[in-house]
Amino acid sequence: MAAPDLPARPGASGFPASRRSVLKGFASTLGAAALPGILAACGDSGGSDKGSSGGNSVTFGSNYSDPAPKQAFAALTQAATTSAGVNIKVNTTDHNTFQNNINSYLQGTPDDLFTWFAGYRMQFFAQQGLIANIDDVWDKIGSNFNAASQGLSKGLDGHYYFVPIYNYPWVVFYNKSTFTEKGYTIPKTWDDFMALVKKMKTDGLIPMAYADKDGWPALGTFDIINLRVNGYDYHINLMKHKVPWTDSKVTDVFNQWAELLPYCQTGSTGRIWQDAAKTLENKQAGMMFQGTNQVAAQYVTDGKDLSDLDFFPFPEINPTYGQDYMDAPTDGFCISKNAKNAAAAKKVLEYIGTAPAEATYLKTDQWDVALANNASVPTYNAIQQKSVQAIAACKSVSQFMDRDTDPGFADNVMIPAIQKFITNPSAGNIKTLQGQIEAQAKTIFTS
Amino acid sequence: MVTATRSRPRRRLRQLSRRDKLVAALLLGIPVLADVVFIWFPALASVALSFTKWNGIGGLGQIQGYGVENYRIAASIDPQFWPAVEHNAIWLLVFVCFATPLGMLFAVIIDRNIKGSRIYQSVLFLPVMLSLALIGIIWELIYSPNYGLINTVIGHNHDSNLINWLGNPKLNLWAVLVEATWRQAGYVMVLYLAGLKAVDPALREAALIDGANAWQTFTRVVFPVLKPINIVILVVTVIESLRAYDLVYINSHGPVLPGLEMLSILVTQNIVGEETRIGYGSALGVVLLVISLVPISIFLYQNFRREEPV
Numbered sequence: 001m002a003a004p005d006l007p008a009r010p011g012a013s014g015f016p017a018s019r020r021s022v023l024k025g026f027a028s029t030l031g032a033a034a035l036p037g038i039l040a041a042c043g044d045s046g047g048s049d050k051g052s053s054g055g056n057s058v059t060f061g062s063n064y065s066d067p068a069p070k071q072a073f074a075a076l077t078q079a080a081t082t083s084a085g086v087n088i089k090v091n092t093t094d095h096n097t098f099q100n101n102i103n104s105y106l107q108g109t110p111d112d113l114f115t116w117f118a119g120y121r122m123q124f125f126a127q128q129g130l131i132a133n134i135d136d137v138w139d140k141i142g143s144n145f146n147a148a149s150q151g152l153s154k155g156l157d158g159h160y161y162f163v164p165i166y167n168y169p170w171v172v173f174y175n176k177s178t179f180t181e182k183g184y185t186i187p188k189t190w191d192d193f194m195a196l197v198k199k200m201k202t203d204g205l206i207p208m209a210y211a212d213k214d215g216w217p218a219l220g221t222f223d224i225i226n227l228r229v230n231g232y233d234y235h236i237n238l239m240k241h242k243v244p245w246t247d248s249k250v251t252d253v254f255n256q257w258a259e260l261l262p263y264c265q266t267g268s269t270g271r272i273w274q275d276a277a278k279t280l281e282n283k284q285a286g287m288m289f290q291g292t293n294q295v296a297a298q299y300v301t302d303g304k305d306l307s308d309l310d311f312f313p314f315p316e317i318n319p320t321y322g323q324d325y326m327d328a329p330t331d332g333f334c335i336s337k338n339a340k341n342a343a344a345a346k347k348v349l350e351y352i353g354t355a356p357a358e359a360t361y362l363k364t365d366q367w368d369v370a371l372a373n374n375a376s377v378p379t380y381n382a383i384q385q386k387s388v389q390a391i392a393a394c395k396s397v398s399q400f401m402d403r404d405t406d407p408g409f410a411d412n413v414m415i416p417a418i419q420k421f422i423t424n425p426s427a428g429n430i431k432t433l434q435g436q437i438e439a440q441a442k443t444i445f446t447s
Numbered sequence: 448m449v450t451a452t453r454s455r456p457r458r459r460l461r462q463l464s465r466r467d468k469l470v471a472a473l474l475l476g477i478p479v480l481a482d483v484v485f486i487w488f489p490a491l492a493s494v495a496l497s498f499t500k501w502n503g504i505g506g507l508g509q510i511q512g513y514g515v516e517n518y519r520i521a522a523s524i525d526p527q528f529w530p531a532v533e534h535n536a537i538w539l540l541v542f543v544c545f546a547t548p549l550g551m552l553f554a555v556i557i558d559r560n561i562k563g564s565r566i567y568q569s570v571l572f573l574p575v576m577l578s579l580a581l582i583g584i585i586w587e588l589i590y591s592p593n594y595g596l597i598n599t600v601i602g603h604n605h606d607s608n609l610i611n612w613l614g615n616p617k618l619n620l621w622a623v624l625v626e627a628t629w630r631q632a633g634y635v636m637v638l639y640l641a642g643l644k645a646v647d648p649a650l651r652e653a654a655l656i657d658g659a660n661a662w663q664t665f666t667r668v669v670f671p672v673l674k675p676i677n678i679v680i681l682v683v684t685v686i687e688s689l690r691a692y693d694l695v696y697i698n699s700h701g702p703v704l705p706g707l708e709m710l711s712i713l714v715t716q717n718i719v720g721e722e723t724r725i726g727y728g729s730a731l732g733v734v735l736l737v738i739s740l741v742p743i744s745i746f747l748y749q750n751f752r753r754e755e756p757v
Binding site for chain 1: 504593722
C-alpha cells in the first residue's frame with residue numbers, strides 16, 4: 001500500500017470529500033422529491049398503539065389542541081367518565097396535523113373515539129368505511145335533537161355516524177359602541193347594507209374588516225352570498241357538483257360579491273384573520289363577517305370587551321330566500337371503524353349526546369352553542385344567547401364550504417380561485433376563474 | 448518447495464479475499480440496501496403511482512390505472528401547474544444570478560480582513576443558523592400588512608396605502624426571494640470564505656508581483672484555484688432552489704397563495720391532507736424529479752469527464 005496521498009498545498013486541489021458528499025446530498029434530495037407519494041401510500045404510518053383500551057376504557061383522539069377547547073374537552077371527558085363509567089384516555093394532536101393525517105390515522109390503529117366535523121367531510125369517510133355506524137346510540141339519544149341536527153349526523157346511506165357537541169353561526173359582527181356613536185342601524189337588505197358601508201367609508205372607517213391569507217375565511221363569504229342569492233338547495237347542489245361552476249347563477253354570486261369588495265379591507269390576501277379581527281377590536285373597522293368561534297374567541301384572547309361585540313345575520317339579497325340560511329359549522333365525535341372497544345365508546349357517546357353533557361362542555365366556552373333540545377346553559381353570554389336564536393331562525397343551515405364539498409376541492413381549487421378573484425374581481429377574470437374551477441371540478445368529482 | 452512458496456501467498460490472498468468478500472459485501476450491501484429502499488423504491492413507485500388514480504384509502508387493490516391522464520390534467524387543466532414551473536425557474540435564476548454571487552462578494556470582502564470583519568461575518572451568518580421555518584415566521588411578521596415592520600416604518604400600514612407584500616401575486620414571490628436570499632447569501636459566504644482562507648498566499652503574492660490588480664487576481668488566479676468549492680456551491684445552490692418549500696409554506700399560512708406556487712408545494716398539497724390524490728401528486732413529483740435530473744445530469748457529466756483523463 002502506498003502511503004496515503006499527502007494533502008497538497010491547501011487550496012491548490014483542496015476538498016477531497018466534498019464532491020462525494022455533495023453527490024450524496026443530491027441523491028437524497030432526489031429521493032426526497034419522490035418520497036412523499038410513498039409515505040402517503042404506505043398509509044398506516046399515522047397510528048402507533050396509543051395505549052390499550054381493554055374492558056372498560058377507551059381512547060379518544062382529540063384535535064382540541066388550543067388551551068380553551070382543551071380545557072372544555074377535559075371537563076367533558078371527565079363528566080363522561082363519571083356518568084358512563086368508562087375510563088377515557090385522551091390523545092390530543094395539533095388540529096392541523098390531526099386533520100391532515102386523518103386519512104392514514106383512520107386506516108391504521110386509530111383511537112376508539114375521535115373529534116370530527118359534520119357535513120360531507122364526515123360523510124366521505126363514512127362512505128369509505130372508516131367510521132363506525134352508531135344507529136344504536138341514536139336510538140337512545142335521538143329524541144334529544146331536532147330533525148336538522150339528526151340530519152347532520154347521518155351519512156349518505158342514511159345511517160348515523162356522528163354525535164354533535166356544538167355549533168356556531170357565521171354572521172356580521174360590529175361594535176355596539178361604534179353603531180351608537182355614529183347612529184348606524186342594522187341593515188336588513190342588500191341596499192341598506194351598501195348604503196351603510198358607503199356611509200362608513202365616508203366616516204373614515206374600514207367598512208368590512210377582511211382577511212384571506214389563511215384561504216378559508218373568504219369561502220364563508222362565497223357561501224353566504226350564494227345562500228342569499230340562490231338559496232340553500234342550489235348551494236348544496238353546487239357543493240356536490242350537481243350544478244356546473246360555469247352556471248350563470250354562480251356568476252351572479254361573484255358579481256354581487258364584487259360590489260361589496262371595494263368596501264372590504266384592502267390587502268386581505270396578505271392578512272391573517274386574527275389581524276382583521278384586531279381592526280374590528282380597535283374600532284378602525286365597522287363590521288366583520290366571520291364565525292363567532294373566531295371573532296368572539298379573538299375578543300376573549302385579546303382581553304377586549306366582549307359585551308360591546310354584537311352581530312346581525314347577513315342581510316337579505318333575494319327576497320325569495322330572505323335571511324333563511326347561514327353557515328353554522330357543527331363539530332362533534334365519531335367512533336372509528338377500527339375501534340378496539342366500540343361498546344364502551346358507544347356508552348360515552350350516549351352520554352355526550354345529551355343536553356347536560358353539552359352544557360358541561362360549554363361551561364368554559366364563550367362562543368359556541370349547544371345543539372341539544374332544551375339545553376340549559378346558564379353560562380351563556382349575550383353572543384351565545386343570540387347565536388342560539390339566529391341559528392334557530394334559519395330554515396336550513398349549511399356547514400361551510402370545506403365541510404359541504406370535497407375538502408380537497410375546497411382547499412386546492414376553491415381557495416386559490418377565490419384569492420385570485422379578490423385580487424382581480426373583473427368580469428373577465430370571473431369568467432376565467434369559473435371556467436378553471438369547472439374544469440378542475442370535473443377531474444375531482446368523477447365517480 | 449518452490450511451488451509451495453509460490454502458492455502460499457496466493458492461498459493467503461484467497462483466504463483474505465473470502466473475509467474481504469464478506470466485509471465488502473456487508474459494507475457495500477448496507478448502503479446499496481439503503482439506496483434501494485430509500486431512494487430507488489420510492490422514486491420508481493412514485494413514477495408508477497403517477498399513472499394511477501387513488502385516494503389513499505383502502506388496500507393497494509383500490510389503485511386504478513389512469514394512463515397519462517394525471518399529466519394531461521397538470522399541463523392543461525390545473526391553473527397552478529405552469530405558474531409553479533415558472534416560479535421554480537425564477538427561484539433558480541435568482542439564486543444563481545444574485546444570491547450566490549452576493550454571498551461570494553461578502554466572502555471576498557470579509558476575506559480582505561477589513562475592520563470588524565468578524566462582526567460582519569457573524570451578522571451575515573446568523574440567518575444560516577436559524578431553521579427555514581423560523582426565518583419564514585420572522586419575515587411573515589416583517590411583511591405583515593397592518594402590523595408588520597416594513598409597512599409601519601415606511602408609514603404604509605393604513606388601509607388606503609397598504610403594501611400587500613405577501614398577498615399581492617405580482618409582489619409576493621420577490622418578497623419571499625428576499626427572505627431566501629437573506630439566508631442563502633450567508634450560507635454561500637461561509638462556504639466560500641472557508642475556500643478563500645485556504646488559498647495559498649504565495650499565489651496572490653505571485654500575482655501581485657506580476658502586476659495584477661485585485662480584480663485580475665480574483666478572476667484569473669483565486670477563482671480558478673477554487674474550482675472544487677465553486678462546484679460545491681453551484682450544487683448547493685441548485686439543491687436549495689429545487690427544494691424551495693419551507694419559506695413559501697410558512698408564508699402562505701394555509702393553501703399556497705396565488706403568486707407563490709411551487710412544484711414541491713403542489714406535490715404535498717395533493718398528497719398530504721384529508722382528501723388525497725396520490726396519483727396526481729405523484730405525477731407532479733415525477734415532473735419535479737425530471738426537472739431535477741437536468742442539472743444533476745449536467746453536473747455528473749461534467750464531473751466524470753473531468754476525472755477520466757487523470
